Amino acid sequence: MSGTGIQSFLPPVIDVEAGEELLEVAMGPHHPSTHGVFRMDVALDGERVVRLKPVFGYLHRNHEKIAEKTTYLASMPYTDRLDYFCSMTNNWAYALAVEKLAGMEVPERAEYLRVITAELTRVQNHASAIGFLLQEMGASGTPLMYAFREREKILDLFEALSGSRMMCNYMRFGGCRVDLPAGWLDRAKLVVAGLPRFIDEIEALLTSNEILMARSQGVGVLRPELAVNAGVTGVMLRATGVNYDVRKVDHYGIYDRFSFRVPLGDHGDIYDRYMLRVLEMRESVKILEQAMAQIPEGPILDPKSKPRGFRPKPGEAYGRIEAPKGELGFYLISDGSGNPYRYRVRPPSLINLTILEDMCLGQNVADVVLIFGSVDIVLGEVDR
Amino acid sequence: MKSAEELVEELKSALPGVDVALVVNPSPSAQHSLRVAAEDALRVAAYLRDQAGYDYCSNATGVDWLDKETSEKVKTTRTVSKQVDGVEQMVEEVVEETVKRVEPGFLEAVYHLYSMKRGHSDPHPPLVLRMRTENRADRVELPSLTPVWRSAEFQEREIFDLYGIVFKGHRDLRRLLMWEEFEDHPMRRDYVDPDDYEYEPTPHDEVLKRAEEHRAQMAAAEGAR
Numbered sequence: 001m002s003g004t005g006i007q008s009f010l011p012p013v014i015d016v017e018a019g020e021e022l023l024e025v026a027m028g029p030h031h032p033s034t035h036g037v038f039r040m041d042v043a044l045d046g047e048r049v050v051r052l053k054p055v056f057g058y059l060h061r062n063h064e065k066i067a068e069k070t071t072y073l074a075s076m077p078y079t080d081r082l083d084y085f086c087s088m089t090n091n092w093a094y095a096l097a098v099e100k101l102a103g104m105e106v107p108e109r110a111e112y113l114r115v116i117t118a119e120l121t122r123v124q125n126h127a128s129a130i131g132f133l134l135q136e137m138g139a140s141g142t143p144l145m146y147a148f149r150e151r152e153k154i155l156d157l158f159e160a161l162s163g164s165r166m167m168c169n170y171m172r173f174g175g176c177r178v179d180l181p182a183g184w185l186d187r188a189k190l191v192v193a194g195l196p197r198f199i200d201e202i203e204a205l206l207t208s209n210e211i212l213m214a215r216s217q218g219v220g221v222l223r224p225e226l227a228v229n230a231g232v233t234g235v236m237l238r239a240t241g242v243n244y245d246v247r248k249v250d251h252y253g254i255y256d257r258f259s260f261r262v263p264l265g266d267h268g269d270i271y272d273r274y275m276l277r278v279l280e281m282r283e284s285v286k287i288l289e290q291a292m293a294q295i296p297e298g299p300i301l302d303p304k305s306k307p308r309g310f311r312p313k314p315g316e317a318y319g320r321i322e323a324p325k326g327e328l329g330f331y332l333i334s335d336g337s338g339n340p341y342r343y344r345v346r347p348p349s350l351i352n353l354t355i356l357e358d359m360c361l362g363q364n365v366a367d368v369v370l371i372f373g374s375v376d377i378v379l380g381e382v383d384r
Numbered sequence: 385m386k387s388a389e390e391l392v393e394e395l396k397s398a399l400p401g402v403d404v405a406l407v408v409n410p411s412p413s414a415q416h417s418l419r420v421a422a423e424d425a426l427r428v429a430a431y432l433r434d435q436a437g438y439d440y441c442s443n444a445t446g447v448d449w450l451d452k453e454t455s456e457k458v459k460t461t462r463t464v465s466k467q468v469d470g471v472e473q474m475v476e477e478v479v480e481e482t483v484k485r486v487e488p489g490f491l492e493a494v495y496h497l498y499s500m501k502r503g504h505s506d507p508h509p510p511l512v513l514r515m516r517t518e519n520r521a522d523r524v525e526l527p528s529l530t531p532v533w534r535s536a537e538f539q540e541r542e543i544f545d546l547y548g549i550v551f552k553g554h555r556d557l558r559r560l561l562m563w564e565e566f567e568d569h570p571m572r573r574d575y576v577d578p579d580d581y582e583y584e585p586t587p588h589d590e591v592l593k594r595a596e597e598h599r600a601q602m603a604a605a606e607g608a609r
Contacts, residue, residue, distance in 0.1 A: 057561040230534040329442060344445045
């Protein structure tokens with residue numbers, strides 16, 4: 001902003017020569033690449049993008065208002081529907097915020113269960129994100145079906161554990177809802193043991209694929225300074241080389257007990273984002289192997305936690321975790337009653353779209369689809 | 385990173401005349417916040433980003449605080465005339481009175497800040513920054529912090545949409561989630577759901593009663609016109 005001396009990070013304005021006519025295209029809300037109902041109002045000069053305005057709200061149901069009208073626990077199943085690919089991490093973020101608000105402890109075994117389910121979620125989310133990205137690149141079917149084959153095994157595990165494949169509603173304030181059924185851990189170990197082979201397979205198919213490299217390297221580049229200022233998180237941020245992973249920063253849960261690394265990108269382009277998702281899956285496998293070897297016996301729910309009549313003391317808390325799509329936070333204000341006075345979801349999908357226009361300006365319209373796909377969003381979380 | 389208490393002192397010495405106050409959070413999370421006056425907000429935000437290291441604004445949101453009526457029992461001493469032993473005397477008496485006070489409501493914008501460059505080496509709780517509007521009706525303007533943290537761009541649009549805070553200096557302040565013709569702000573505590581009994585496909589019981597009331601109202605309005 002000129003005049004105040006504050007350095008700002010607002011998008012550039014691309015000059016259009018006088019007399020030139022722009023083609024305005026509404027991509028969406030039913031465009032197949034938008035993963036749901038989302039619209040981009042794009043202005044084109046030939047094939048070059050000169051303006052791009054995202055339009056939200058087609059899936060808006062005011063999740064926050066609904067949560068404020070009901071009890072704390074009653075919102076737990078509804079958090080599954082935010083990012084419906086990753087219900088386990090949504091549950092965890094909400095439970096974490098409430099535990100901070102009420103000062104609750106989580107038993108050891110429940111912490112392990114949370115890590116195991118969250119990392120399985122991360123693997124299936126990243127696999128599907130790669131599959132969808134390649135689908136948009138024209139590799140229709142194969143990579144996505146490979147990803148879904150593996151995802152199916154993980155969803156079967158979730159179903160055996162929680163009773164539901166996608167809407168798990170698994171976590172509770174101060175622990176988890178049910179313990180592992182008999183034989184679950186052995187089954188999960190088999191699935192995890194098969195994951196490195198699956199990741200090798202994906203890599204053999206894609207990593208040095210000429211079409212993928214040609215379409216994604218140097219496309220949709222994001223600068224690290226802009227990414228930090230615009231609050232971009234998750235894979236999108238780390239692909240620019242900024243070392244920030246909430247698992248390492250906040251040490252929430254028991255992540256400091258596991259040895260794993262945070263992969264970082266170099267160029268901040270689509271290819272780096274693809275590569276980072278592959279590498280993060282490998283790190284998740286490492287965490288899973290350690291967690292499943294170490295998991296102790298014991299209770300899974302804090303005995304002091306009250307499912308009924310839960311009334312935290314007045315105050316507020318912000319809790320956040322590293323969800324597969326970025327930093328997922330919940331902000332809660334309690335006035336001492338059974339309902340939250342304020343319930344806010346910090347949706348990583350929405351905030352990662354802040355810089356969509358910056359990444360697309362000057363690119364070809366065909367690349368907009370890829371850049372958008374590489375952000376990895378879910379509209380249930382964007383619109384809430 | 386410095387605690388919120390230390391930051392208040394630092395801000396007051398670095399930016400003379402700045403209006404910053406510490407808001408204590410009584411919950412076990414102990415995430416205390418800084419309340420900053422609207423006219424100083426941009427200055428404070430720029431200082432926090434460039435000097436104090438808070439380069440990352442994670443969350444921006446609104447909170448609606450309604451008018452709060454508090455009643456308080458106050459003991460006052462009054463001199464009254466009383467019959468004591470058949471003689472009229474002036475006696476001091478303690479009387480309990482209930483005093484009602486109305487604290488005017490306001491809208492609040494809340495920002496959660498972290499440091500990305502210090503994050504791994506120096507784990508810290510979020511720094512919470514709060515600003516208040518003057519009231520909930522017509523003086524609902526606050527300065528936009530998007531020049532400092534671009535991540536507030538869509539989130540401030542959402543606050544404008546759902547709470548009705550007008551952010552001055554935002555380059556593109558439009559509704560984010562609701563459609564543009566929509567008039568109210570649905571996240572406000574006193575928001576009333578729109579009356580759509582007309583569209584109830586099969587009215588029954590209580591809804592039927594309210595639907596009939598609604599139709600009577602509509603008919604009366606038609607007649608008046």
